[in-house]
Amino acid sequence: MTPDTIDIRYVATLARIALSDDEIERFSKELGELLGHVRALQELDTASVPATAQVVESRNVLREDVERPCLDREVVLDGAPQRQGGFFRVPRIIAE
Amino acid sequence: MNAAEIARDVSARRVSAAEVTAATLARVQAVDGDVGAYLTLLGEIARSSAARVDERIAAGEHLALAGVPIALKDNMCLEGARTTCASKILEHWIAPYTATAVARLLEAGAIPIGKANCDEFAMGSSCENSALGVTRNPYDLARVPGGSSGGSAAAVAAGEAAIGLGSDTGGSIREPAAFCNLVGFKPTYGRVSRYGLIAFASSLDQIGPLARSVEDAALAYDIMAGYDPMDATSLDRPVERTADSLRADLAGLRVGIVREFDTKALGERSDALYREAYRDLERLGAELVDVSLPTADYGLATYYLIAPAECSSNLARFDGVRYGLRVEGADVRAMYDNTRAAGFGPEVKRRILIGTHALSSGYYDAYYVRAQKARTLIARDFERAFAQCDLIACPAASCPAFVFAAKSDPYSMYLMDYYTIPMSLAGLPALSVPCGWTVPEGGNLPLPIGLQLCAPLFGEKLLLGAAAAYERATNHALAHPAQIGTVPA
Numbered sequence: 395m396t397p398d399t400i401d402i403r404y405v406a407t408l409a410r411i412a413l414s415d416d417e418i419e420r421f422s423k424e425l426g427e428l429l430g431h432v433r434a435l436q437e438l439d440t441a442s443v444p445a446t447a448q449v450v451e452s453r454n455v456l457r458e459d460v461e462r463p464c465l466d467r468e469v470v471l472d473g474a475p476q477r478q479g480g481f482f483r484v485p486r487i488i489a490e
Numbered sequence: 491m492n493a494a495e496i497a498r499d500v501s502a503r504r505v506s507a508a509e510v511t512a513a514t515l516a517r518v519q520a521v522d523g524d525v526g527a528y529l530t531l532l533g534e535i536a537r538s539s540a541a542r543v544d545e546r547i548a549a550g551e552h553l554a555l556a557g558v559p560i561a562l563k564d565n566m567c568l569e570g571a572r573t574t575c576a577s578k579i580l581e582h583w584i585a586p587y588t589a590t591a592v593a594r595l596l597e598a599g600a601i602p603i604g605k606a607n608c609d610e611f612a613m614g615s616s617c618e619n620s621a622l623g624v625t626r627n628p629y630d631l632a633r634v635p636g637g638s639s640g641g642s643a644a645a646v647a648a649g650e651a652a653i654g655l656g657s658d659t660g661g662s663i664r665e666p667a668a669f670c671n672l673v674g675f676k677p678t679y680g681r682v683s684r685y686g687l688i689a690f691a692s693s694l695d696q697i698g699p700l701a702r703s704v705e706d707a708a709l710a711y712d713i714m715a716g717y718d719p720m721d722a723t724s725l726d727r728p729v730e731r732t733a734d735s736l737r738a739d740l741a742g743l744r745v746g747i748v749r750e751f752d753t754k755a756l757g758e759r760s761d762a763l764y765r766e767a768y769r770d771l772e773r774l775g776a777e778l779v780d781v782s783l784p785t786a787d788y789g790l791a792t793y794y795l796i797a798p799a800e801c802s803s804n805l806a807r808f809d810g811v812r813y814g815l816r817v818e819g820a821d822v823r824a825m826y827d828n829t830r831a832a833g834f835g836p837e838v839k840r841r842i843l844i845g846t847h848a849l850s851s852g853y854y855d856a857y858y859v860r861a862q863k864a865r866t867l868i869a870r871d872f873e874r875a876f877a878q879c880d881l882i883a884c885p886a887a888s889c890p891a892f893v894f895a896a897k898s899d900p901y902s903m904y905l906m907d908y909y910t911i912p913m914s915l916a917g918l919p920a921l922s923v924p925c926g927w928t929v930p931e932g933g934n935l936p937l938p939i940g941l942q943l944c945a946p947l948f949g950e951k952l953l954l955g956a957a958a959a960y961e962r963a964t965n966h967a968l969a970h971p972a973q974i975g976t977v978p979a
Contacts, residue, residue, distance in 0.1 A: 410826040449869055449915075485822040
């Protein structure tokens, strides 16, 4: 297992969360400690053990390809922070 | 009053659903200022639901939960009701549809009284991570109700609902049940549809009831359980009814006592109570057998990689575009960063960060995949143990309800779920049932503790049946009233 370090600034960039300097300091310490605890997993011999993503039986779940009613567009858009007509309104994504 | 009794009385028209609802709302008015179980009261929806139930009863319909007031953890959608996950990011969000589990209870005649407080996005063990309110333990208002389903637990314990709906990812039903003198039941993963439950860790999340008796928990479970085409992970296999299979004794059952879970570590009083509980199981006819879960000690480490990894993926949807809060920024990227910075509290940020780290390039195999392999080993431990026994008995929590701010270090809070996490990782059905009282150091009120019982996959009928026998023989729940006052009929 890799060393118990976490580059909070980089991870926060991946996670899309702006952090204050105080948070960076606090989370670096707290999550560094947590990684120290999970280090215990290194003691387990997992060389020939398959990974479990889900415990109970799982298989491909298919349904008939038929039209069904969906959620009402107006109701769904009402839950959004900003809308414009029948769309979610977002900030400009492509530069001019 | 218990849910089963309310349903019988409303069905027999000795009392109307409208009267039960009015009495419950009055109870909420009287005590919720102290308890703080609810984030949103559903007065109008409750009254109109009750009127409809009374009409259906008058028309001769049989409703298994006729007029039963229920509390919904606020991570479950109810159409037209505010659904916040106790988070600022969803503080004003109105759900556009109803969760399947909730819809099934309402169809059976239950009355939704309110949306109950919880730890933000169900991440925590005390309700202290709620961004929207403080919930207090009805048995000692200076203490936490447990979590994350703490509002649902407090509501039932204080007589503000007969059944609370909770969700359990690593112990979030069982631990608050233990803290609030209730039966809290997490079914096998996939038994109850997760459709409309706002996701935290999708391979672990499971909805279940918190109730004042095993019978009530069984009643609610029987209605909620079963395949739902809207949740691809819900189990497409027959559900055995449990409510009419409650046992009077444990004759012929082998109950495994886990060698690695030494209750001496929990202090003299709790140790004595758990030993007495094991003796009671024996007295009821069970044969106690020594079983080993050698990998269970790695449960916490495994869980705190898998659950945050899934959480970091699930909570990516809160991006300031489709739901709830948006905080503007110079560009779209800054908008995402600012929205999530303002909308999520510290514990949610911690889990998103650790999960993102565990899934990131270069760390994925070392952390996430390794944890998934450890999960396999833990599940295998249980398989081996269940070759020697029918049920496992152990503590439900590491201690009774603690005072506010007692667990300020995140890892000390994580340790609360030491006994419940292994079952969650293995997907097993498990419950907490009251097993005695202890006056903690520095406290002066007796606090309840919980016995955890766990069955093999799909063993709900056996599990609830055995718990009912233990409950009937011991009746620990009735030994002390809540500090907040006795529950009215």
